[in-house]
Amino acid sequence: MKIYLIKVISMVFLPFLTGCTVNIDQYVDEKPELDLREFFQGHLEAYGIVQDYKGKVSRRFRADILGQWEGDKGVIDERFFFADGEETHRCWQLNRAGNRYVGTAGDVVGEAEGVVAGNALNWKYALSVPVKDKVWRLKLNDWMYLVDDKNLINRAKMYKFGVEVGQITLYIRKVSSVPHRPLSTGCAVL
Numbered sequence: 001m002k003i004y005l006i007k008v009i010s011m012v013f014l015p016f017l018t019g020c021t022v023n024i025d026q027y028v029d030e031k032p033e034l035d036l037r038e039f040f041q042g043h044l045e046a047y048g049i050v051q052d053y054k055g056k057v058s059r060r061f062r063a064d065i066l067g068q069w070e071g072d073k074g075v076i077d078e079r080f081f082f083a084d085g086e087e088t089h090r091c092w093q094l095n096r097a098g099n100r101y102v103g104t105a106g107d108v109v110g111e112a113e114g115v116v117a118g119n120a121l122n123w124k125y126a127l128s129v130p131v132k133d134k135v136w137r138l139k140l141n142d143w144m145y146l147v148d149d150k151n152l153i154n155r156a157k158m159y160k161f162g163v164e165v166g167q168i169t170l171y172i173r174k175v176s177s178v179p180h181r182p183l184s185t186g187c188a189v190l
Contacts, residue, residue, distance in 0.1 A: 022143075030118035034146040036094065036101060040067030040076050043180035048154075048170035058166070059083065065172070066179055070189045072096040077187045091187035109137060119146040127158075136160060150174045 044065035049057045060083040067076045076092040094103045101121070103112040112125030123142035128135050142156035154170035 024115050024117045024120060024122045027118035027120035030120065032119060032146055032149060034116050034119050034121055034144065034152075036116070036121065037069045037072075037074060037096065039146065039149075039152060039174060040065070040074065041069055042067060042177040043175040044172055045175055046154075046170050046172040048168060051167045051169070053163075053165050055167075063170075063172075064181075066181060066183060068179065068183065068189055073189050075183065075187055075189045077183050079184070089184060091184060093190055112142075114142075120144065123156075129158075138165065 044067065046063040046065060048061055048063070050059040050061075052058050062081050064079040064081070065076060068074060072095060074092075074094040074096070076094065078090045078092070080086075080088045080090070082088075090105050090107060092103050092105045094101055099116045101112075101114040101116070101123075103114065103123070103125070104110075105112075107128045109126035109128055112123050114121050114123040121144040123140070123144070125140055125142070127138050127140055129138050130136075137160075139159045140156050141159070142154065144152055144154045146152050150173060152172040152174075154168070154172060156168040156170075157164055158166045158168070
């Protein structure tokens with residue numbers, strides 16, 4: 001009886017839920033057009049917050065970012081500085097094929113897959129996140145929106161077992177197209 005009830009509820013509400021999702025194609029005509037190779041080239045800085053499932057801000061951070069591209073292959077070298085004193089590093093390896101991107105990083109499980117349309121990028125990937133004495137595998141639905149040639153807003157929802165457990169909001173500003181430091185050790189365009 002319980003399984004039957006779940007199936008009936010799913011059949012009734014699923015059409016409403018799928019009609020409410022945002023699709024990347026809705027941004028195809030938005031300007032300016034986002035080209036990750038242009039925006040993530042050189043020196044960038046970012047400021048962000050992490051919120052729990054209730055919306056409470058649980059962490060604040062800033063990031064020092066260096067992007068470098070050679071054709072359709074790129075690297076984004078991110079250094080994170082959290083308000084509690086923790087510092088972390090992520091090195092994204094990116095490959096572009098038309099309006100699609102594939103990315104890998106040390107804490108990304110498998111590959112991140114992204115699609116660009118107009119001024120937006122939608123990334124989907126799994127991330128290994130240390131929580132107390134455990135490592136959680138969270139799925140991220142990550143959206144980037146180019147505001148203008150120097151400013152980008154990034155919003156990501158995090159899920160565990162299909163339930164939203166938090167959100168990340170990040171403001172990224174392009175400081176210069178010229179690198180301000182060398183890439184971190186082990187972080188290079190492959």
